[in-house]
Amino acid sequence: MTGFPEPQFAPAAPGAPTVVVVMGVSGSGKSTVAACLAERLGWAFVDGDSFHSAAHIAKMRAGHPLDDDDRAPWLAAIAAWIDLRLQAREPGIVVCSALRRAYRDALVRGRPEVRIAYLHGDRALIEARLAARRGHFMPASLLDTQFAILEPPTAEEGAVTVSVDAPAETVAATIAARLGLREAKPE
Template structure:
């Protein structure tokens, strides 16, 4: 498949890192469609997570396939997109990347303490704070051979959005991205 002419971005990170907030802001800024990976989960996955049970790879397979199909359609239509998805493991990112080699991952990166504090203040989400530790244990940070950048989330949403936009701009110019 040819790379998308418009950006195709996955905003990734653990639950509570600000994926939806930053993803929506970035999509609006870039004039791109926005989608949340939570909307791709089958009902049984939502029930499992709501009960405080982490998902396993078998649970994630249809979820990843549905998102990869959605990304592939964005490539075919050449419209670009911003998808927010935990994408914690490299093999999950590899599965999504099959939709387009131009897929760019923005890892919203913060300490477990900061994210836990944010989760305690969040209401009405099916992902309980009790699963945060399992997400940090599962997290495989972006590798040098992965197209993407880590963006710190310890500032305001505006600061995080600016850092994300700058990382995308550097990627468009071919500059190497830091994965610290």
């Protein structure tokens, strides 16, 4: 029990695809948890960072946060990936910080098969993770900007909120259970 309200979802139509957007601030473990969840479910996985332009990665690497104009084509590319999954009727998992409600709306609105999993962690834990991370373009110096713009999902968004103070496998299992997702059968 995390103390966060648990949303109630209407069951998806039989065979309906589902896309899970794993969101949270940098350092919350989005990529690691999403990869564990994808493996557990046998679903396709893409890290939203792969949709950033080289210019945007350079901007962040230099310690400058993206603004909404920078984020618009990135969110559109992620939404296009989601639409491709839905059109192909193939489930998938995508990582996207999706820190503001407007960003999540760009990914979810008009797509009832899409669910949000918000990875919540306290600042000290996230800072420690960022300090230990090597080789990522997002510097720890931008964590303040991440928390400054964070608008945690509200109950009306139907997101599941999961604490990241557990191992990634446990967090992934919690997301799967709360969303009612069945694990892939071992071969």
